[in-house]
Amino acid sequence: MAIFPSLPHLRRSFSSSIARRLRRPPAARSFTTTEGSRPTIVHKRSLDILHDPWFNKGTAFSITERDRLDLRGLLPPNIMTPQQQIDRFMVDLKRLEVHARDGPSDTNALAKWRILNRLHDRNETMYYKILIENIEEYAPIVYTPTVGLVCQNYSGLFRRPRGMYFSAADRGEMMSMVYNWPAEQVDMIVVTDGSRILGLGDLGVQGIGIAIGKLDLYVAAAGINPQRVLPVMIDVGTNNEKLLKDPLYLGLQQHRLDGDEYLSVIDEFMEAVFTRWPNVIVQFEDFQSKWAFNLLQRYRNTYRMFNDDVQGTAGVAIAGLLGAVRAQGRPMIDFPKQKIIVAGAGSAGIGVVNAARKTMARMLGNNESAFDSARSQFWVVDATGLITEGRANIDPHALPFARKLKEVSHQGLTEGASLVEVVKKVKPDVLLGLSAVGGLFSEEVLEALKDSSSTRPAIFAMSNPTKNAECTPEEAFSIVGEHIIFASGSPFLDVDLGDGKIGHSNQGNNMYLFPGIGLGTLLSGARVISDGMLQAAAECLAAYIKEEEALEGIIYPPISSIRDITKEVAAAVVREAIAEDLAEGYRDMDARELQRLSQEETVTYVENNMWNPVYPTLVYRRD
Numbered sequence: 001m002a003i004f005p006s007l008p009h010l011r012r013s014f015s016s017s018i019a020r021r022l023r024r025p026p027a028a029r030s031f032t033t034t035e036g037s038r039p040t041i042v043h044k045r046s047l048d049i050l051h052d053p054w055f056n057k058g059t060a061f062s063i064t065e066r067d068r069l070d071l072r073g074l075l076p077p078n079i080m081t082p083q084q085q086i087d088r089f090m091v092d093l094k095r096l097e098v099h100a101r102d103g104p105s106d107t108n109a110l111a112k113w114r115i116l117n118r119l120h121d122r123n124e125t126m127y128y129k130i131l132i133e134n135i136e137e138y139a140p141i142v143y144t145p146t147v148g149l150v151c152q153n154y155s156g157l158f159r160r161p162r163g164m165y166f167s168a169a170d171r172g173e174m175m176s177m178v179y180n181w182p183a184e185q186v187d188m189i190v191v192t193d194g195s196r197i198l199g200l201g202d203l204g205v206q207g208i209g210i211a212i213g214k215l216d217l218y219v220a221a222a223g224i225n226p227q228r229v230l231p232v233m234i235d236v237g238t239n240n241e242k243l244l245k246d247p248l249y250l251g252l253q254q255h256r257l258d259g260d261e262y263l264s265v266i267d268e269f270m271e272a273v274f275t276r277w278p279n280v281i282v283q284f285e286d287f288q289s290k291w292a293f294n295l296l297q298r299y300r301n302t303y304r305m306f307n308d309d310v311q312g313t314a315g316v317a318i319a320g321l322l323g324a325v326r327a328q329g330r331p332m333i334d335f336p337k338q339k340i341i342v343a344g345a346g347s348a349g350i351g352v353v354n355a356a357r358k359t360m361a362r363m364l365g366n367n368e369s370a371f372d373s374a375r376s377q378f379w380v381v382d383a384t385g386l387i388t389e390g391r392a393n394i395d396p397h398a399l400p401f402a403r404k405l406k407e408v409s410h411q412g413l414t415e416g417a418s419l420v421e422v423v424k425k426v427k428p429d430v431l432l433g434l435s436a437v438g439g440l441f442s443e444e445v446l447e448a449l450k451d452s453s454s455t456r457p458a459i460f461a462m463s464n465p466t467k468n469a470e471c472t473p474e475e476a477f478s479i480v481g482e483h484i485i486f487a488s489g490s491p492f493l494d495v496d497l498g499d500g501k502i503g504h505s506n507q508g509n510n511m512y513l514f515p516g517i518g519l520g521t522l523l524s525g526a527r528v529i530s531d532g533m534l535q536a537a538a539e540c541l542a543a544y545i546k547e548e549e550a551l552e553g554i555i556y557p558p559i560s561s562i563r564d565i566t567k568e569v570a571a572a573v574v575r576e577a578i579a580e581d582l583a584e585g586y587r588d589m590d591a592r593e594l595q596r597l598s599q600e601e602t603v604t605y606v607e608n609n610m611w612n613p614v615y616p617t618l619v620y621r622r623d
């Protein structure tokens with residue numbers, strides 16, 4: 001730790017009275033004052049301190065220092081001793097050897113993440129230029145799958161904080177803490193409570209990595225200005241016993257708050273951020289299902305917010321499902337005839353079946369009986385098997401999809417039937433996994449899918465990261481056949497089927513939609529995010545794929561075109577917000593002017609408002 005007398009340039013800048021006081025000959029009490037215990041006077045606060053290697057103590061700043069120096073919320077809540085900091089660093093330093101033993105790919109991915117992260121700390125413009133120009137190569141590093149590994153190892157990887165941390169210990173303080181963030185304007189917040197990070201479970205405070213990764217895509221794909229994004233971690237504790245026992249864990253070492261106590265923390269956070277930044281958009285990310293639906297219902301009619309896992313995933317799945325219908329050489333309007341098995345009844349799985357049912361109902365006439373009959377196209381299987389009305393203590397969110405016992409008994413199925421039994425009996429057109437269970441689509445399940453009644457069965461192994469995918473494309477193509485459609489949440493390479501044929505590995509990930517949903521909401525000035533705006537986003541993505549591509553088994557566009565896709569999706573969201581009379585305008589584009597824009601002009605309007613990574617000319621002006 002640097003001590004004042006050893007920093008002559010700072011001594012010069014001190015007010016003479018303070019300097020005189022500090023240069024006074026040792027007073028009587030000085031026999032107790034050692035060199036290290038004298039205070040160091042600093043003329044900086046907030047991030048300026050954290051970014052200054054002379055003064056920065058990182059996680060070792062005490063609670064009173066955090067308050068005095070406006071650091072509250074800018075660091076993970078657990079205060080570390082200097083020795084704990086060193087221990088954490090050494091664990092990380094040694095990890096290279098450990099990973100070299102475990103397998104080379106993880107080490108390489110983490111090493112790339114570190115190099116990119118260091119650049120992010122030094123020069124944002126250059127960082128995002130590299131990311132945008134090489135998105136296909138580096139999205140898997142800053143996003144899934146590597147971001148999962150980063151979250152798992154975050155205590156060791158943590159260097160310079162990014163984003164804000166609000167913890168259960170900050171109750172009553174959030175309204176003032178939010179002013180510790182240096183940016184006057186924030187457009188996009190991605191917030192997590194770390195309770196279900198990808199398919200990796202409860203990672204507590206370490207989940208901040210997913211908020212950072214999602215916002216990287218907001219900048220790269222949607223052109224949100226990086227100075228106006230804010231990753232947020234709400235630390236209400238963790239139920240991960242391993243983390244609770246780890247002395248180097250950076251979060252609160254207590255079990256998660258629950259019930260009203262939990263809600264009061266999230267309420268306080270929402271009130272604080274919307275008070276300081278009334279036009280911000282908040283994306284909820286990777287909250288366990290229990291809270292994902294509840295918080296969405298609680299806030300969606302009051303705040304500009306959405307839940308990416310429930311709503312973004314649903315839209316991406318719908319686009320892919322419509323693509324799979326077209327891949328069979330059938331019109332999209334045939335979608336309501338598809339038999340769909342969904343493995344996983346959490347925030348993502350239930351979000352998908354809800355949206356798919358509504359899409360079918362719209363195609364069937366958009367009335368109550370259409371909505372009713374669409375229900376029978378879905379079979380939902382969770383950890384205890386097929387969900388039927390015979391299930392005790394059924395989750396209310398899954399209830400609308402519980403099969404009637406009579407119905408399933410006709411098919412030779414019962415409550416809790418296994419996935420393989422359900423596949424055998426239903427012979428589905430689509431098998432979609434959002435279970436977080438790697439390998440769930442086992443050889444037996446894929447063998448059973450060979451009897452699908454579809455000409456081109458579709459397999460969506462959507463769980464993340466890679467090791468949680470329900471199956472690999474190699475397994476799917478080799479077991480079920482070359483005619484299938486395949487999509488996964490994390491990226492896989494295409495499969496060489498021989499004779500010049502390629503089995504396409506599509507990436508079915510909400511990254512195709514959330515940046516456009518956020519950007520479109522921002523630029524329309526819509527006060528809330530409606531189902532119609534989300535539906536418009538999904539339809540736009542579905543329409544992005546050309547007929548001949550669909551016939552080749554391509555149901556999602558390449559990641560390299562994500563900036564263009566996002567622009568189109570955002571424009572579709574803006575237009576829907578206008579159509580629903582939700583748009584209030586953005587900056588000097590008021591609602592009336594927005595309304596006058598043609599479809600083409602809306603796309604140009606969106607494009608003109610996307611940030612590009614070019615160095616601006618800087619001019620110094622004293623405030």
Ligand SMILES: NC(=O)C1=CN([C@@H]2O[C@H](COP(=O)(O)OP(=O)(O)OC[C@H]3O[C@@H](n4cnc5c(N)ncnc54)[C@H](O)[C@@H]3O)[C@@H](O)[C@H]2O)C=CC1
Nearest residue numbers: 198199344345346347348382383435436463464489509510
């Ligand atoms: N590709 C994408 O864009 C997205 C992928 N996901 C992935 O979806 C997965 C699930 O996310 P959530 O729904 O939020 O998680 P969750 O934990 O709320 O739900 C998991 C569900 O899977 C079920 N399940 C567990 N074992 C099963 C088994 N053996 N057979 C069938 N079902 C089983 C559970 O009962 C539960 O209903 C995660 O891996 C996540 O990464 C989530 C959002 C977007």
Ligand SMILES: CC(=O)C(=O)O
Nearest residue numbers: 198286309464509510
């Ligand atoms: C992609 C994503 O949001 C997830 O796996 O949770």
Ligand SMILES: [Mg+2]
Nearest residue numbers: 198285286309
């Ligand atoms: Mg997610």
